[in-house]
Amino acid sequence: MSYRLRAPVVLPCDPECSVLRDAVLDIDERGRIGYVGPAAAAPESPATVLDCSGILLPGLVNAHAHSPMTVLRGMGGDLPLLRWLHEVIWPAEARLRPADIGAGMLLGSVEMLRAGVTTSTEMYFHGEELAGAVLASGARLVATMGIIDAPGWDWEAMLAGVDAWIDADGLRSGPGERIEVGYGPHSAYTLPPHALTRVGEAARARGALVHIHVAESAGEDATQRERYGSVPAMLEQLGLLGGRVLAAHAVHLSDADIATFAAAGVAVAHCPGSNAKLASGIARLRDLRAAGVHIGLGTDGPASNDDLDLWEDMRLAAMLARLSTMDSSALGAADVLLLATRGGAEALGRDDIGALEPGRWADLVHVDVDDPAFSAGLDVPDEHLLANLVWATGSRRVRDVWVAGERVVEAGEPTRVDRAEVQRAAGAVTRRLIKA
Structure with a gap:
């Protein structure tokens, strides 16, 4: 009515x-x-x-998350990014079952809704579990399905799976168009160059979002930077840019990188909480905004932040922008509120959410x-x-x-689910992983 x-x-x-x-x-x-x-x-x-x-x-727009990782919250929390991934997170994720991902996503969705986050942009696996959980909670999802070249994963099959999903259901589906599907190539350092080219071609052909980690930590992509000069330069040369592209983190960017993003219409998901906790660095937010780059705010995963409260990232974004520039006027309350709402929608290339x-x-x-x-x-x-x-x-x-x-x-x-039951189900997954 x-x-x-x-x-x-x-x-x-x-x-x-x-x-x-x-x-x-x-x-x-x-x-x-x-x-x-x-x-x-x-x-x-x-x-x-x-x-x-x-x-x-x-409703707030979470521009970058891995919400099923609620079941991994607290694991390896004092390690730097690459050790945290290789020694703790990726081995734990290898033991996750599809139903575990659904339980983690449902808990994350409930956590975000209670914090006023109505849309989350997820990079993860088992899309049917992500969509089912979000439809159960009543939230809104941009499901950018993970594509990675690693033991146990076939990036070509993962890419084909995203193609097939979009071709069958369209970019958006579900009641209130709650589900959007896109591509989530993990990063330049976890995929061969030709895979990035293929992802860009597939996404542009379908008008879909490409959501990729870029320049999160200083040492993650040394091989790529040595060959191409920088990751943004690499993505441009390989043809990934040119459509709807969202670069998560984008901490270590040069002036030329920022200009590349601005010229290609690449948006940035700024994750100040995760970047600070993992000591990845402080993104050049003021310079990105001055260049006209669309920026949204992201929590990143709840195993690296460690919550899904975008209000905290609003405050951190403002404080770190002020601290890094030594300018108390660098970012105000109105600025960060817009980053978490309208800015997040713009970063996703959406004009149907993020504003009243x-x-x-x-x-x-x-x-x-x-x-x-x-x-x-x-x-x-x-x-x-x-x-x-x-x-x-x-x-x-x-x-x-x-x-x-x-x-x-x-x-x-x-209103749609029993929070105590949702927490119990996710907690059972965490206890099993700890004992493994």
């Missing part, structure tokens, strides 16, 4: 990061937004009106303001309100979440 939400503050996350006071948002029977704006200028009200006491904003605008999916979050951070109430200047929301509140006050117009979190709890 169609209905209206009314709130004292609505943040549509338009490019100006406007603050709408005493505003309403209409959701049509398809689950899309019909009107958003001041209540005084709203069209005739639908029969059902729900009053929200706090702030309405778009007519025609977009009604993916939105209600933040309760009964909190010390809002002791002065909502009748404060716009900049002050945004600062309180981003810097002082975060995910702990997320009360309700809607995806495609359906309330999937109510009073802080998922």
Whole structure:
């Protein structure tokens, strides 16, 4: 059914990061937004009106995650990236069963929804398990299926599997178009060069997203950099660029690399929490933004962050940008809020999520303001309100979440699944892996 939400503050996350006071948002029977704006200028009200006491904003977009790794959380947490991967994570992943991946994804999806993250961009394996888990929770998924050349994995078969999925179901499917399929070549250092060429060709032919790790740590791709000059230069020469491409991390980039990304329309998924925990470095966020590169925020996997709370990455993105440039104005509250919403959608090449605008999916979050951070109430200047929301509140006050117009979190709890059961199932997988 169609209905209206009314709130004292609505943040549509338009490019100006406007603050709408005493505003309403209409959701049509398809689950899309019909009107958003001041209540005084709203069209005739639908029969059902729900009053929200706090702030309405778009669902957050997690631009880079490996959420099934909730079952690996806490393993090898004090190792640098390459040792962590080779000695702990990849051996543990080799013991995962398809159902384990589903259990981990469902726990991750519930965790993200409770934090107001409605869309996650996943790079992982066993896509049917990813899609099933997300459809169960009611969230939205961009499933970029992992493609890697490693013992036990056949990259050509993995590539063919993504081709077949898209050719059969289209890029987007499911209720509310909740599932999008794309390509997830792991990195330049885990695939032969001709594989990257093939991925680029297949993705462009289908208009699909390519999601790849790029320049995450200083030593991961020495062979590739010696031959091609840099990983962005390598990807350009091999023909991977030119379509919808999302580079995860992109920490160690030169001026020329940033120019290559900007010219080719490559977007970046910035993962400040994971980059800091693994001591990978601080991405050149201000320079990327100045070059016009689309940027979204990502949590990375819950075994390397170690949570899926994008609000934390908002604050870290701002703080590390300020610290690395010694400029306290490098990134403000409005800037990072847009990176986590509209910016994430733009990084994915999507114009149907990430903002509260007519025609977009009604993916939105209600933040309760009964909190010390809002002791002065909502009748404060716009900049002050945004600062309180981003810097002082975060995910702990997320009360309700809607995806495609359906309330999937109510009073802080998922409406479609039993959280205790979801946690129990994932925990059983972790205990088995620990004992193995």
